[in-house]
Amino acid sequence: MLKAFPKDKLTAVLDTLAKQATLWVPSVVASVSRFAPYGPDREVQLGANTVMSPKEALFPATEKIYEYSAYGIDGEFTPVDPSVGPQILFGLRSCDMQGILCLDDVFLTRGYVDDYYAKKREEATLVTLGCVTPGPDCFCYAMGVNPAEHEASDAQLFDLGDAYGIVARTAKGEALVSALAAAGLLVESNKAPLPTGDFVLKVDAEGITEKLQHMFDHPLWDAFSRKCLNCGACAYICPTCHCFDISDKKRNAHCGVKIKCWDTCMYAEYALMAGGHNPRPSKKERVRQRFMHKLRYFPERYGKLQCTGCGRCIAKCPVNLEITDVIQQVREAKIDG
Amino acid sequence: MANPTNNVNAANPQPVATLDDVKRINPLVPMKARVTRIIEETSDVKTFCVSTIGEDGQPVAPFRTGPGQLAMLSLAGVGEAMFSATDAPDHLQISIKKVGLLTEQLHEICEGQTVGIRGPYGNGFDMEAMKGKNVLFIGGGIGLAPVRSVVRYCVDHREDYGNLHLIYGARTYDDLVFKYDLFETWPKVPDFKVSVTVDKGDDNWKGNVGFVPAFIEQLHPSPENTVCILCGPPIMIKFTLGVLNKLGFKPENVITTLEMRMKCGIGKCGRCNIGSCFVCLDGPVFSLAQLKMLPNEY
Numbered sequence: 001m002l003k004a005f006p007k008d009k010l011t012a013v014l015d016t017l018a019k020q021a022t023l024w025v026p027s028v029v030a031s032v033s034r035f036a037p038y039g040p041d042r043e044v045q046l047g048a049n050t051v052m053s054p055k056e057a058l059f060p061a062t063e064k065i066y067e068y069s070a071y072g073i074d075g076e077f078t079p080v081d082p083s084v085g086p087q088i089l090f091g092l093r094s095c096d097m098q099g100i101l102c103l104d105d106v107f108l109t110r111g112y113v114d115d116y117y118a119k120k121r122e123e124a125t126l127v128t129l130g131c132v133t134p135g136p137d138c139f140c141y142a143m144g145v146n147p148a149e150h151e152a153s154d155a156q157l158f159d160l161g162d163a164y165g166i167v168a169r170t171a172k173g174e175a176l177v178s179a180l181a182a183a184g185l186l187v188e189s190n191k192a193p194l195p196t197g198d199f200v201l202k203v204d205a206e207g208i209t210e211k212l213q214h215m216f217d218h219p220l221w222d223a224f225s226r227k228c229l230n231c232g233a234c235a236y237i238c239p240t241c242h243c244f245d246i247s248d249k250k251r252n253a254h255c256g257v258k259i260k261c262w263d264t265c266m267y268a269e270y271a272l273m274a275g276g277h278n279p280r281p282s283k284k285e286r287v288r289q290r291f292m293h294k295l296r297y298f299p300e301r302y303g304k305l306q307c308t309g310c311g312r313c314i315a316k317c318p319v320n321l322e323i324t325d326v327i328q329q330v331r332e333a334k335i336d337g
Numbered sequence: 338m339a340n341p342t343n344n345v346n347a348a349n350p351q352p353v354a355t356l357d358d359v360k361r362i363n364p365l366v367p368m369k370a371r372v373t374r375i376i377e378e379t380s381d382v383k384t385f386c387v388s389t390i391g392e393d394g395q396p397v398a399p400f401r402t403g404p405g406q407l408a409m410l411s412l413a414g415v416g417e418a419m420f421s422a423t424d425a426p427d428h429l430q431i432s433i434k435k436v437g438l439l440t441e442q443l444h445e446i447c448e449g450q451t452v453g454i455r456g457p458y459g460n461g462f463d464m465e466a467m468k469g470k471n472v473l474f475i476g477g478g479i480g481l482a483p484v485r486s487v488v489r490y491c492v493d494h495r496e497d498y499g500n501l502h503l504i505y506g507a508r509t510y511d512d513l514v515f516k517y518d519l520f521e522t523w524p525k526v527p528d529f530k531v532s533v534t535v536d537k538g539d540d541n542w543k544g545n546v547g548f549v550p551a552f553i554e555q556l557h558p559s560p561e562n563t564v565c566i567l568c569g570p571p572i573m574i575k576f577t578l579g580v581l582n583k584l585g586f587k588p589e590n591v592i593t594t595l596e597m598r599m600k601c602g603i604g605k606c607g608r609c610n611i612g613s614c615f616v617c618l619d620g621p622v623f624s625l626a627q628l629k630m631l632p633n634e635y
């Protein structure tokens with residue numbers, strides 16, 4: 001038997017959760033589909049994944065890190081509290097949960113913790129939703145992600161047809177399920193979760209990391225990069241891309257705030273150094289960096305691919321520079337020497 | 338004042354920084370510190386001594402750094418950049434070349450100025466592994482800054498290392514940094530040979546004229562039981578490596594530092610990524626053998 005709530009109780013469920021925390025739900029805001037705080041007029045879209053990834057709940061596009069002031073020779077630095085209070089991310093797909101695990105690796109391991117991410121992550125309860133109908137650009141299965149459920153979430157939702165089954169996996173998940181039970185919203189169901197449908201997009205990423213270890217100088221990078229516009233759209237919508245800039249936002253001559261904001265290796269200025277030296281001077285090096293990082297460097301460093309197969313960059317790249325095509329061509333490429 | 342190099346209180350009667358400032362709040366937020374002394378090295382290089390205030394009210398180094406480690410220095414409202422740091426009990430020393438916006442503004446500040454400082458970052462040189470060996474230091478221009486922290490360590494622990502030899506070059510005599518070390522302190526250290534060259538001679542200079550790589554060839558230092566520490570502009574490094582190779586230095590015994598643009602300093606922002614390494618964490622110190630395993634993208 002599975003704990004469940006009938007689909008027509010979804011609003012009541014969300015209303016209950018929204019009383020406990022900032023509740024992020026997949027929806028459409030100003031014609032962009034994204035995770036957004038739940039409210040009375042918010043239309044929830046559980047049928048398809050969002051265009052913008054949910055990473056912004058834990059790693060905002062721009063975020064204050066500290067305030068500074070400078071009067072004459074005297075200055076002050078005042079940290080900004082990284083806490084945003086309890087948050088619930090509701091209806092995450094497995095691919096996006098996997099994306100958060102990639103962010104966890106970056107921001108929480110290797111000697112230093114990024115407090116701004118860590119605090120939000122600690123305060124967040126992640127509720128994943130099993131996929132029934134993969135989208136036309138989805139290929140998470142090929143990146144080792146199980147679309148039906150993700151074991152790292154706090155609570156897992158299953159589509160039972162007329163109801164959503166819910167299983168708690170952590171203490172945070174238990175608390176969430178108990179709150180729904182206390183509100184009288186849960187029933188028992190003996191229905192099985194609907195199976196995940198077929199993937200339209202077929203790709204095989206087996207052995208891609210090892211293959212790329214021998215392809216730094218391969219002519220394929222010239223071919224791939226030729227059409228790239230370096231617009232950076234792929235990085236901004238990606239659930240795993242984590243690069244950020246640290247810059248000043250002046251209020252006036254004396255004070256301002258230091259902000260951490262999304263950035264991408266697709267931009268020419270990204271690696272530009274004093275004196276004009278740029279280790280990645282042309283599109284070729286930048287496109288290579290993007291795919292090498294996702295498919296080779298990240299797995300070498302953190303033991304997992306930095307692409308979750310969410311398909312967002314495939315859907316949104318203006319020139320169809322598709323990561324599945326890159327994977328395919330890399331697999332087929334001949335390596336000489 | 339206990340420390341003669343510190344004239345903060347003379348310049349500014351207020352306390353230089355509070356106890357709370359010294360506490361490291363989180364790795365992205367700088368702590369407040371003061372520039373207690375500025376040494377003019379050349380027309381475009383200045384050395385800044387940076388202190389916070391310790392529990393006893395005396396200036397202290399904001400944190401201790403090992404040879405080759407880094408600190409992120411910021412000027413409120415202007416920006417922040419990474420520099421190699423050398424420490425003394427009461428301050429960190431950072432030598433900065435004027436190359437752009439932030440560094441130009443830093444060159445304008447006066448003693449007593451508040452700056453932000455965070456660190457220490459980077460792996461630093463493995464001084465244990467170098468024990469018992471001769472050390473050949475090679476520096477070019479401002480590249481002597483990271484090398485100097487190693488030189489100082491070797492001089493302070495003289496008995497742990499064999500013969501020391503520094504080969505250093507700059508464009509002209511006026512561009513030589515740390516002249517007091519080069520011509521006064523280090524030549525007095527036992528078994529420490531200091532060889533200096535300039536690209537272009539002038540009336541101030543009686544010594545060798547010529548580029549560093551050619552000078553090395555001329556001095557032909559022995560690779561026998563010797564570790565080479567090499568820092569300088571990319572073009573000098575490139576030609577020097579050729580010479581070292583000819584002299585018989587093995588890639589694992591040639592150690593250098595990499596410079597990539599940096600923002601976070603803690604392996605998060607992605608900026609200094611080369612292959613599966615982040616220069617701010619896994620570097621900036623790499624042996625030539627390690628570099629050969631990284632993609633050639635620096």
Ligand SMILES: Cc1cc2nc3c(=O)[nH]c(=O)nc-3n(C[C@H](O)[C@H](O)[C@H](O)COP(=O)(O)OP(=O)(O)OC[C@H]3O[C@@H](n4cnc5c(N)ncnc54)[C@H](O)[C@@H]3O)c2cc1C
Nearest residue numbers: 273274275418419420421432433434437438439440482597
């Ligand atoms: C590991 C490491 C150790 C270093 N040690 C020293 C040292 O001991 N002494 C020293 O003088 N310098 C050192 N540097 C270099 C120093 O960080 C740069 O020179 C400085 O960041 C650029 O100064 P700026 O902000 O004044 O230049 P800017 O005004 O910012 O810019 C000048 C040019 O550099 C580019 N640039 C912008 N921001 C940066 C940035 N953060 N880093 C590099 N280039 C940038 C700009 O695009 C522009 O073309 C070190 C750098 C690294 C990575």
Ligand code: SF4
Nearest residue numbers: 238307308310311313
């Ligand atoms: S690289 Fe593309 S498909 Fe992979 S996780 Fe990022 S946006 Fe999704």
Ligand code: SF4
Nearest residue numbers: 228229231232234317
């Ligand atoms: S790959 Fe596509 S989305 Fe990404 S920067 Fe290039 S053109 Fe833009």
Ligand code: FES
Nearest residue numbers: 600602606607617
């Ligand atoms: S400076 Fe941010 S990762 Fe190295």
